[in-house]
Amino acid sequence: DAGVTQSPTHLIKTRGQQVTLRCSPKSGHDTVSWYQQALGQGPQFIFQYYEEEERQRGNFPDRFSGHQFPNYSSELNVNALLLGDSALYLCASSLLQEGDTQYFGPGTRLTVL
Amino acid sequence: DAKTTQPPSMDCAEGRAANLPCNHSTISGNEYVYWYRQIHSQGPQYIIHGLKNNETNEMASLIITEDRKSSTLILPHATLRDTAVYYCIVRPSKAAGNKLTFGGGTRVLVKP
Numbered sequence: 466d467a468g469v470t471q472s473p474t475h476l477i478k479t480r481g482q483q484v485t486l487r488c489s490p491k492s493g494h495d496t497v498s499w500y501q502q503a504l505g506q507g508p509q510f511i512f513q514y515y516e517e518e519e520r521q522r523g524n525f526p527d528r529f530s531g532h533q534f535p536n537y538s539s540e541l542n543v544n545a546l547l548l549g550d551s552a553l554y555l556c557a558s559s560l561l562q563e564g565d566t567q568y569f570g571p572g573t574r575l576t577v578l
Numbered sequence: 579d580a581k582t583t584q585p586p587s588m589d590c591a592e593g594r595a596a597n598l599p600c601n602h603s604t605i606s607g608n609e610y611v612y613w614y615r616q617i618h619s620q621g622p623q624y625i626i627h628g629l630k631n632n633e634t635n636e637m638a639s640l641i642i643t644e645d646r647k648s649s650t651l652i653l654p655h656a657t658l659r660d661t662a663v664y665y666c667i668v669r670p671s672k673a674a675g676n677k678l679t680f681g682g683g684t685r686v687l688v689k690p
Contacts, residue, residue: 469621498677498678500678507665507681507682507683508622508678509680510678510679513676521677523677553619555622557621557622557678565676566612566624566627567624567676567678568624569614569621569622569624570621571620571621572619572620572621574619
């Protein structure tokens with residue numbers, strides 16, 4: 466049973482560019498959450514997708530957007546990249562129910578130069 | 579979501595039990611206590627969670643005080659591979675609004 470997978474593993478971009486990160490949830494899960502983890506800090510919640518819609522959003526600007534596909538996989542898009550967007554981007558999947566547990570993928574390391 | 583307080587770091591000896599404390603004095607009746615750990619540069623790994631009763635699985639035990647204002651994660655026989663940052667998180671049990679709010683965690687170093 467495959468866990469949560471993310472691609473790519475690493476990515477280098479320059480300021481002003483746009484990036485798309487991808488996530489495939491754990492088998493049987495229908496909800497995907499995205500987190501940003503800056504160096505030396507805990508992960509920060511970006512947003513969550515369920516039934517192809519954004520259900521909840523953290524304190525991130527509109528440059529951060531996402532999408533969920535019918536097969537429950539998800540993308541995170543970041544436009545107009547800033548140096549401060551350099552971080553580990555984590556995807557977590559869960560089954561939307563009371564007391565659900567989120568399982569994390571290995572993350573995508575984004576470096577903005 | 580209730581805030582949690584954890585010691586920033588702690589050392590423990592290989593083979594001994596590691597007891598990681600967490601204070602969550604403002605926890606509400608419908609909030610779970612979750613524990614995750616993160617080994618350097620990897621995604622957080624789920625360990626265990628509980629609501630009111632003590633819980634045990636193959637990785638650890640979770641002891642929640644009767645008033646639910648604090649809890650302890652117990653790694654029964656720490657190994658070098660248990661070196662990681664451990665996060666204690668409180669979140670509502672309802673399906674809606676189930677984001678995880680991470681604090682600073684406890685950096686645990688298991689020494690030979």
